[in-house]
Every structure is written in structure tokens, then in C-alpha cells.
Amino acid sequence: MPIPSVNVAIRDPGLGIVEGPAANAQCVIGVTSQGVANTFYAYQTISDLVSNLGTGPGVEAAALALSIDGHGSVYLVRPQTSVAGSNSVVTPSGSGPLVAVSGTPLDDYQGVVRIVSDGAVGTATFVISLDGGDNFSSVITTAASYPIPGTGLTAAFPAGTYVANDTYSWNSLAPAMNVTDLVAALDAAVAGTPRFGILHIVGAPATAIDAATLAASVEVKLQEIAASKKRWLRALIHVPDVPDASLVSAFGNVAASRVCACAGFAETVSAVSLRAYKRSSGFAVAARVGAAPLSEHLGRVASGSLIGVRRIYRDEAVTERLDAARFTTLRTWVGRQGYYITRGRLLAPAGSDYQQIQLGRIADVACTAVYDRLLDYENDxxxxxxxxxxxxxxxxxxxxxxxxxxxxxxxxxxxxxxxxxxxxxxxxxxxxxxxxxxxxxxxxxxxxxxxxxxxxxxxxxxxxxxxxxxxxxx
Structure with a gap:
């Protein structure tokens, strides 16, 4: 005979388809430059977040969520990072010596060095951008080695004559977690006392197949957490910037009703530095979920355009494919400024009641409320x-x-x-x-x-x- 227990399950389907206090709280699992791995942190202000955890994709995601009016509590777990950070080859435009970039990046950067005035090293000057050229630093004098502040990177200027307006571009990827790292971080997240309803897993896997594997792994883990920890959660994951066909093919057999796969990228303004970085749509989607009423359709036009999104690189209204394949996407509306969520899609199988995240969140809040009340009847x-x-x-x-x-x-x-x-x-x-x-x-x-x-x-x-x-x- 099993030990006494209270079990709550969600029946699906039931609709016939052919907010509790923690409902808007979210936990970000993402890379930071400071902090202790697999430790549960709680923040109410961006200044405290940055002071304690430094920089990185996890900090940026949590800061964006904190910047939105009406947000719930924001928690963060810094994972181990078994995947090393990397820098692409520097691409020059011009005739001057080739600038080199080295080091371990603390975040994802679209770096550009632009020469301002001609000359040799120590005489020539330059400006630097980390967001693809949208914002540049003040003018700096070249040196054999220049540590780029707050990035973990160093730019090297070899001997030679530099030419004004020559540019040097590269991309940096922050260190990342693998599935093992993520599982350990999830365990740390649900070991925390505060309840939360939303997980934001920051960082896109390298390939569509890797992203599909991640979605399936997260679903298994969340189902396990629901059964053993009585914590009912929905997770947002990022998918890579690859052709639509690759995503549709890789995710075709994925059934994950607790996972929202955010496709497409957007130029998103940092709530920390005010630079605009190319980020997964998951940043904007997670920020909206954390502030929206429990039952609100994420595509509700009357709620206004997404805060912090300057432009989108993929528009579901123009290329209509991924929404039907169960991805959460961004779009434009004729006659309205700004950018919007198409639907808050979950990777639920056909026929499920939980095709959209607001319905899943409602069920999760119901599970928590019913469990808490029925627990009072245990052994009564x-x-x-x-x-x-x-x-x-x-x-x-x-x-x-x-x-x-x-x-x-x-x-x-x-x-x-x-x-x-x-x-x-x-x-x-x-x-x-x-x-x-x-x-x-x-x-x-x-x-x-x-x-x-x-x-x-x-x-x-x-x-x-x-x-x-x-x-x-x-």
C-alpha cells in the first residue's frame, strides 16, 4: 500500500478542440558573469540584480522582466556552463591591419570597431560598438592591447597604418549550459521556497535538432517536478536563428505541453545599458508573460506593442508558417506601430486543450490551489x-x-x-x-x-x- 498522498492531474482534452499570488512570478535560468552556480536569487530592482550578478544573458533577461510595469517577482538561477564561449573570425572592411579579438565573452555581442582617424598604433583612434553599430563608444586611442570594458574581451591592434572609416566586425557568444547543467539549475530553482509559474530558459541551442531535444528534456523534467514537487510550471525556451523549414522538421514529433518555444529574433533594448542587441524573441515574450494577467492572450493587441523591441528579424504576418507549427512568434499589425506576439503557443500535441500558454497557466494555478486545499484533508x-x-x-x-x-x-x-x-x-x-x-x-x-x-x-x-x-x- 502506498504512503498517504495528494495527487492532482490535468485532464486533457476536455474542451473538444478539433491568478494565484505566484502566477506572474518567473525564474530566469541564464548565464551571468557573477554569482554562485545553482543558487536561487530573488530581485525586485535592476540595480540590485546588476550589482550582485554582473552582466550576461541571464542578467539581461531578468532586467527586461523587471523593467515592465506590473511584473511579478523575478528570480534567477545561474547555471554551470559546460559550453565554452566563442568569438567569430574578425571581418575587416578596408585596407588597414587586421584587428584581432580574444577572450571569453560575458554576453552575446555584435562587435564593430571603426577607425576614426588615420595613423599608427598609439596615434590612430577608434570607436567600438557591441550592438552591431547602433551605439558607439567615445573616441579611444589605439593600443597594442585594449581590454573592452565589461565584456571579457580584448582587442589587439597590430603594427601598421590604420585608415579612417575602416571597420572590423565579429560576433561573440557567451558561455552556455548543456542539458545536464540545465537539469541541475532546474533542481535548484524548485528547491527555492517562493513559488513561481514561469521558467525562462535563456540561450538558444546551436541547431534546430538540439533545440527540439532541449524541449523534450524540459518537458520530462517539468512533468517530474509536477509529480514529485507539486510545482506546476510552464517554460519558455529559445530556438536558434535557422530557416523555418529546419525548425518545423526538427520539432514535428515533439509533444511538450509545458514548453513554449520562442522562434525568431528581435533587436531588443537592454534595460541595463540601453544598447540594442539581437536577442531571441523569448526575451520579449517572457517579459510580457511576467506582466500580463493570468488569462490574457499574449497576442492581445489592446495591451500594446512589446516594450524594448526596436525591430524584428522575422515577421509571422509576412512569413506565416511557424505559428501553425506550434512556435511562439512575433508579428506586425497593419495600422499599428510596434511589434506583437502572434500567440503564446505551447508545443502541445494536436487535440490538446493546452495549445496556448494562458490556458496552461490557468490550469497550473488551479492545480496549486486544489492541492493546497486537499492537503488539509490528508489522513482526515x-x-x-x-x-x-x-x-x-x-x-x-x-x-x-x-x-x-x-x-x-x-x-x-x-x-x-x-x-x-x-x-x-x-x-x-x-x-x-x-x-x-x-x-x-x-x-x-x-x-x-x-x-x-x-x-x-x-x-x-x-x-x-x-x-x-x-x-x-x-
Missing amino acids: SVRVYPLRDAKAGRILESDARAIDTELEAVLKDVLVNTTPQHVSDVQARVVRTDNILSTAELRAEIAIVPKGYLEVIRATIALTNPAIRELEAA
Whole structure:
């Protein structure tokens, strides 16, 4: 006989498809330049975040989330980084000596050195950009070796004559975690006392196949956490900047209803440095999820364009393919400025109720509320019908009804009696047909009626002649 336990499962499907206090809290798992690996950190301000953890993709993702009005609590776990950082070959444009870049980058950079004035080393001057040329430093005098502040990188200027307006470009990738590193970081995240509903796993794997493997691994881990830790989470992952066909092929057989794969990249303004970096759409999506009401469709136009997104490199409204393949993408709308989320897609299989993240988040909040309430009944007693009754051994109707009422009350507290209201209705019903004396088991069925979402809107406009209508009426 198993030890006493309370188990809550999500039934899927149920819709027939052919906010608790922690609902908006998110935990970022991402690389930082400072801090202790696999340690759970909590922040409310960007200044504290930067002071303690320095720089890096994880810091940038957490800072963007903290910069959005209405954000929930932001936590961060710095993972081990088994994948080394790297710098591409420097590409010159001009006739001067070849500048070299070395070191371990602390973040992802699109580096550009531009010569400002001619001359030899020690005389020629230059400016440097880390965001592809959008923002440059003040003028610097060349030297044989120049440590680029706050990056972990060093630029080397060999002897020779430098020519004004020559440029030297390269890309840097920060160190990254592998799946083993991620699993250890996830364990550290759920070992923390505060609850959170959203995981933002920062960093795109090198290939589409690697990203699909990551999605499947994260799904297995989140299902395990739900079963063993009673923590119901949805995760956002990044996918690489590769052709759509590669992503569609790699993810075709992935079934991960707890994972949101964010495709496409955007020029995203750093909440720390105000530079604009090419980042995964996951940065903007995670920031929006952390501030949006629990039940809000992530593509809701009335909520406004995405904060911090200066431009997008892939527009689902122009190239309509990845949304249908269950990726979360960014898009434009004719007549509106800015950039928007198409849908908050989850990698759920066909027929699942949980095709979109807001529905998954609603279910997760319900699971937490029901678990907490049912735990109070663990090893408690209920009355059953007596021997001479046809329902002998089954739970007494009055006791069952009392539990129904309590469960509905807690569900209404987090889903119905809220502003905004997150669902249309809830219902809880204890199963009356089980012989409690034989099984020592109580079962309850929870039904949630979600809100409807207006994804396709049609209007018909026609010219009309009032005089003709009057004649027809006569």
C-alpha cells in the first residue's frame, strides 16, 4: 500500500478542440558573469540584480522582466556552463591591419570597431560598438592591447597604418549550459521556497535538432517536478536563428505541453545599458508573460506593442508558417506601430486543450490551489453510508457537498473573483461512487470553463440606399 498522498492531474482534452499570488512570478535560468552556480536569487530592482550578478544573458533577461510595469517577482538561477564561449573570425572592411579579438565573452555581442582617424598604433583612434553599430563608444586611442570594458574581451591592434572609416566586425557568444547543467539549475530553482509559474530558459541551442531535444528534456523534467514537487510550471525556451523549414522538421514529433518555444529574433533594448542587441524573441515574450494577467492572450493587441523591441528579424504576418507549427512568434499589425506576439503557443500535441500558454497557466494555478486545499484533508476522516444503505461505504452526501463547496471557493478566489476575471466558471465535485472504506481514496473532478478568445474577427460593410429600403417595406 502506498504512503498517504495528494495527487492532482490535468485532464486533457476536455474542451473538444478539433491568478494565484505566484502566477506572474518567473525564474530566469541564464548565464551571468557573477554569482554562485545553482543558487536561487530573488530581485525586485535592476540595480540590485546588476550589482550582485554582473552582466550576461541571464542578467539581461531578468532586467527586461523587471523593467515592465506590473511584473511579478523575478528570480534567477545561474547555471554551470559546460559550453565554452566563442568569438567569430574578425571581418575587416578596408585596407588597414587586421584587428584581432580574444577572450571569453560575458554576453552575446555584435562587435564593430571603426577607425576614426588615420595613423599608427598609439596615434590612430577608434570607436567600438557591441550592438552591431547602433551605439558607439567615445573616441579611444589605439593600443597594442585594449581590454573592452565589461565584456571579457580584448582587442589587439597590430603594427601598421590604420585608415579612417575602416571597420572590423565579429560576433561573440557567451558561455552556455548543456542539458545536464540545465537539469541541475532546474533542481535548484524548485528547491527555492517562493513559488513561481514561469521558467525562462535563456540561450538558444546551436541547431534546430538540439533545440527540439532541449524541449523534450524540459518537458520530462517539468512533468517530474509536477509529480514529485507539486510545482506546476510552464517554460519558455529559445530556438536558434535557422530557416523555418529546419525548425518545423526538427520539432514535428515533439509533444511538450509545458514548453513554449520562442522562434525568431528581435533587436531588443537592454534595460541595463540601453544598447540594442539581437536577442531571441523569448526575451520579449517572457517579459510580457511576467506582466500580463493570468488569462490574457499574449497576442492581445489592446495591451500594446512589446516594450524594448526596436525591430524584428522575422515577421509571422509576412512569413506565416511557424505559428501553425506550434512556435511562439512575433508579428506586425497593419495600422499599428510596434511589434506583437502572434500567440503564446505551447508545443502541445494536436487535440490538446493546452495549445496556448494562458490556458496552461490557468490550469497550473488551479492545480496549486486544489492541492493546497486537499492537503488539509490528508489522513482526515469522512462519514460514509451505513451497512443497510445501498450506498454503504461511500462518502455521505453532506460531507461530499461540503468538500465540493470548499474546493469551488478556493478556485473562485484565484480564477473567478479576480480583476480581471480569469475564467467563465468553475465546478468541483467529489466522486460519490467510490467505496471509501475499501479504497481509503477520495477523488474529485474539477471543471473549468475558460474565457473565449477572439482570434478571427470578421465584419461586412455595404453601401445602402434608405429610399429603396422604404419602398421594399411598403
